[in-house]
Amino acid sequence: MRFVDAHTHLEFFAFKRLPIEMARTKRDLLDMIESIEGNPVVAWGWSEDTIGESITRQDIDKFPFPILLIRIDAHMGVINKKAMEELKKTPSEKFDPKRGYVYEEVLWKMVSVLKPKEITGDLLKAQEEAISKGIIEVHDFVDFKIAETYFKLREDGNLKLRVVLMPYYRDYENVIRLFDNYGEDDLIKPGWVKIFVDGSISARTAYLREPYKDKHSRGILLKTEEELKSIIQELEGKGLKVALHTIGDAAIDVVLNAFEKANIRLKGHRIEHSEMIDHKQAKRVKEMNLILCIQPNFNVTFMETYIKALGENRAKRMNPLKMLDEIGADMIFGSDMMPFDPKIGLEYASQILGGEKALHYYGGWKRKVSLP
Ligand SMILES: [Zn+2]
DSSP: OOEEEEEEOGGGGGGGSSOGGGOSSHHHHHHHHHHOOOSSEEEEEEOHHHHSSOOOHHHHTTSSSOEEEEETTSSEEEEOHHHHHHHOOOOBTTEETTTTEEEHHHHHHHHHHHSOSOOHHHHHHHHHHHHHTTEEEEEEEEOHHHHHHHHHHHHTTOOOSEEEEEEBGGGHHHHHHHHHHHOOOSSEEEOOEEEEOSOOTTTTOSOOSSOOSSSSOOOOOOSOHHHHHHHHHHHHHTTOOEEEEEOSHHHHHHHHHHHHHTTOOSSOOEEEEOTTOOHHHHHHHHHTTOEEEEOTHHHHHHHHHHHHHHHHHHHTTSSOHHHHHHHTOEEEEOOTTTTSOHHHHHHHHHHHHOHHHHHHHTTTTTHHHHOO
């Protein structure tokens, strides 16, 4: 089988050097950190569901080097005292110094400070794994450094995957400029510009119409309708399209209003995830010729979390493949690395849509007409 994985972060392979996703208890995880000498440590993949409890900075303060442990959903992380000294931030809803928790932009700032500078080997490892899983193309979220690494791999003849580069908004001009130097070809193409509109269900930061079931909060909106409108217009002015990370139902409302007010001219702007999308919203998506990048594997991976965070009723309406397919919304499927294996989502989607259609949405079938 040949897949297009339309939502990846192959850079996460650099955070898998310490495979904390394999830890089954907190003790396991701490032993892993103890066993390595390299510092600082940025590792990704722990979850309360796997190790049975949460991790706080008190567990990792004893280590004399900076540590950042990113949770599986990548919207929350825990840092130790040493890492906190580098952060120099005041407490906020995105930084809880007591537990050492960092969320969203504060988390990403921490990642960029502590992450390894050289990731060629990690990308090669990721590529090998992708190919072994039948993936022939990824739409990969990149900053300048990662984008440049892809071009160098191509130059050396080591790039075997087709890569659509999805730059983060903060860095997109630098990434796009790389195409002037290195050129676009069949292996590397420019893609959609990524903007975070809200957080995630696991971190209770996805922006909801009604509060979470287990927290007095509706989550966090990271960009207002006005801000989004002006970003969309700015990018359209350059012939570029957006990929808006949008999960909660209220965040989807904000995004759809922003698209409407921006008077978009280009077809095929993307909404990433749109996990809580309802029928009315899906109709607006179709009217505005937007593409939904959906992760069918999320219902497999996160259903327990959904039920805990949202209650049964909202949980069972998450990632409504059937409804979206019936409406005829443009969909493209991607794993978001949870896990990095399209077969998990394919199996789930096949039960709902039938195998042929499920595979169709994993085929990047819109690639030619949709690429900006
Ligand atoms: Zn993602």
